[in-house]
Amino acid sequence: MIADDIEGYLAQHQDKTLLRFITCGSVDDGKSTLIGRLLYDSKMVFEDQLAALEADSRRVGTQGQELDFALLVDGLSAEREQGITIDVAYRFFATQRRKFIVADTPGHEQYTRNMVTGASTADCAVILIDARKGVLKQTRRHSYLVHLLGIRNIVLAVNKMDLVDYTEDRFDEIVADYGKFAADIGIADFTAIPISGFRGDNITAAPSDNTPWYRGASLIEHLEEVQVSAAEAAERPFRMPMQWVNRPNLDFRGFSGLIASGSIAPGDTVRIVPSGKTSTVKSIATFDGDLDSAQAGQSVTLVLDDEVDCSRGDVIAAADDPPESSDQFEATIVWMGEEALKPGRGYWLKIGTQTVTASVQEPKYEIDVNTLDHLAAKTLQLNAIGVAELRTEQPITFEAYEDSKALGGFILIDKVTNATVGAGMLHFSLRRAQNVHWQPTTITREEHAGMKNQQPRVLWFTGLSGSGKSTIANAVEQRLNLMNRHTFLLDGDNVRHGLNRDLGFTEADRIENIRRVGEVAKLMTDAGLIVLTAFISPFRAERRMVREMIADAEFIEIFVDTPLEVAEQRDVKGLYRKAREGNLKNFTGIDSPYEPPEEPEIRVNTVEMSVEEAADAIIAAILPLK
Structure with missing residues (x-):
């Protein structure tokens, strides 16, 4: 019997169009109550749920026979205890004309990333405003994000009209105030509806006797007419x-x-x-x-x-109208990571079915969504929104986000944690990307290596300052020279006199320092050389980035494993002393972290072996060289 009922229900709704929409706005504007009311009025509440709702409503102190419809949606215990929405709650309901999936998104600013998640697949946004409070900071923030994410069907639901005696003047005042802000951010049109989620005014098909001055459609009637993105x-x-x-x-x-x-x-x-x-x-x-x-x-x-x-x-x-391909773009990025954006660091970028390595450059500006001012920014913190240039390791197929969410919207994933740390919208490809092409050359990297009778390699020495990287790398190069090998040593201090003289020692500059050295090392391996690099290179992500630049089996990570206290005792350059005195900022091991390799190809312990022993051990480990 139950199976027959389910089959009949599915058959009844299978041919209806589906509208995805979100509810958003400031804290306590009544989003969850509205959705609970929609579920209740559309007969989507089962008897056991209704009994639980009645019990919960009595427990939280709802007066009389009134039901607290928000309790149908606020499913997390933390939400029920605090009376707020934290996560995105998705609910399904249907009317005689259409099916709906609604996302109840958090109102708190600290959960903006959750709101973006809910909005990413929506065709319509219902922005709620408490009639007592009017347009608030978070109302503006969510409206900006809704417009940014390409939602053009916007409903301004002025809620809790029962608490302002259903006054038409108050409704008109709020609509006028919101309209000024909406025009400033590019929202050309929206539909304003006076409602009471708690009392049910103007939510279902029946017009409310409490608002005789409102002659528009009810909320559900309007949602039944909204055009879906598929069309x-x-x-x-x-x-x-x-x-x-x-x-x-x-x-x-x-x-x-x-x-x-x-x-x-x-x-x-x-x-x-x-x-x-x-x-x-x-x-x-x-x-x-x-x-x-x-x-x-x-x-x-x-x-x-x-x-x-x-x-x-x-x-x-x-065939006659294909999308573009490029590897450099301007994009708007909503940062979702607890850890700030690292300009220049490689992240996984997923767009459509494509996954490539991408790096975000230092933001052009961060957007203050309350004032719409463009603020100077070196990075993006959690929930920040900014515009920046984006570079991918290889060309990707794309369209501007305003034309195609599928080929214009992307997410950024941290390569170490696999956490989604950003979401973004591509605006356009940079002109310089269209003007730069690969020029074919006759002599291949295999021929370069063949002329030198060796296999190209990158011997990447990493370790703390004072660990002995440069000294050991120099000793290894001397041995390779005696073996008639063609080599070049890139030393951390030496490249900062020329190639990287414009970079400091902030985290962003360290990332760019290693990226440039990696590109140079790649070019040198293309020339058939064995490249030795001696850099602190403190972050695993950047060492992994260089490894991904180099051909398979040609990158050899050598961890010069020297304890901090030993490296500090040596302190040949006096850098540790300056750092301890506070005269040298962002120094690795003191006030900037060092992430040791987890699985280096070679590990040498300079406490247990001399420079000569370390160099001999490295040479033995990399043989044969062809």
Whole structure:
């Protein structure tokens, strides 16, 4: 019987369109209460939930027979105890005309990143305002983020009208105040509705007798008419980010993915981006059989006439209107990491089905969402929003975020923790990226190495200041020279006299210092050299970044393992003493961290062995050299 009921319910709703929307605004504006009311009025509350709601409402002190609808949504115990929303809560409900998924997003500024998560997939935003308080700081912040994330369907729900006696003048005052701010941030249009989430005024289809001066649609009537993004996406050129090659047997080969925009039919000509190869669609396969056509929002497998090279991360697009590819961009970034942005550090960037290494440059500015001022910034802290240049390790296929969320929105992932630390929107590619191309050369890196009769390598010496890196690296190079090997030693102090003379010793400058040295070392390996580098290089992320620049098996990390107290006793340059006295800031081991290698290829302990013994041990470990 239950199975029949579920099957009937699904059949009843399967052909309805789906609208995703969020509720946002300041703390205690009534977001959770509104959603609870929507669930209750749409008969989406089961009997056991209703009984629990009645009990919880009595426990928290709701007067009389009134129900506290917020308790239907605030599921976390911390939320119930504090009376606020912390996480994003997703709820489903349906009316006779449409299905809905609503995200109840936190109002506290410290949970802005959670609000961005909820807004990233929404087609509509319901911004609540407490009629008693009017437009607040967080109202402006959320409105800016909603507009930034490309949500163009905005409802201004002036809530708690019952607490201001349903006064039309108060409603008009709030709408006028919000309208001025909305115009400043580029919100061209919004729909204002006076409501009471607690009493149910103007939420369901029936107009409220308490607001005879309001003649517009109720909230649910308006939401039933909002155009969903899938309909807009269907009008754009065809785009399908490739997820995987479908090859169940030798007789079938197709390319599977979710259509991000446009439509496709057998016989249409498509282009594989970034390779530029073209082909014709032979058929559109699905689990239920072949289709005559497919459009945005459908997951399909395209079978092409030709055996083209196409893999995950590529984009199958309309042949006459393909997207761009580039490796340098301007982007707006919302920083979500507890640890601040490290300009120049390599992060994983995921956009569509593409994953590449990317680095964010020092922000051009941070945005004060309350005043819209552009503030000078060296980095971005938690919940900060800024505009910066972005560089990817290889070209990616993209479109501006305002044209395509699928190919314009991205996330940044910390390579060490795998935590999502940022979300962003691409604006455009930088012109200089379009003007710079790889120039083919005749002599290959293999031929350069062959002429020198050696395999290129990077011997990366890392350790504390005073550990003996430079001394040991110099001894190793002398031995390699006696073996007729072609080498070059890059020393930390020496490169700061020229190549990196413009850099200081802040964390950001240290990252850029290592990035530049890594690029130089890569060029030298392309020339066939064995490169020795002696740098503190205190951060694992940057050492990993250089390793990823170098060809497989050519990067050898050598940890010169010297305890801090031993290195400080040596203090040949007097740097530790200056750091202890406070005259030298950001010194590794004192007021700046050193992250020792976890699995270096070679480890030498300078307490237990001499310079000569360490050099001999390194030479023995890297043999044979060809």
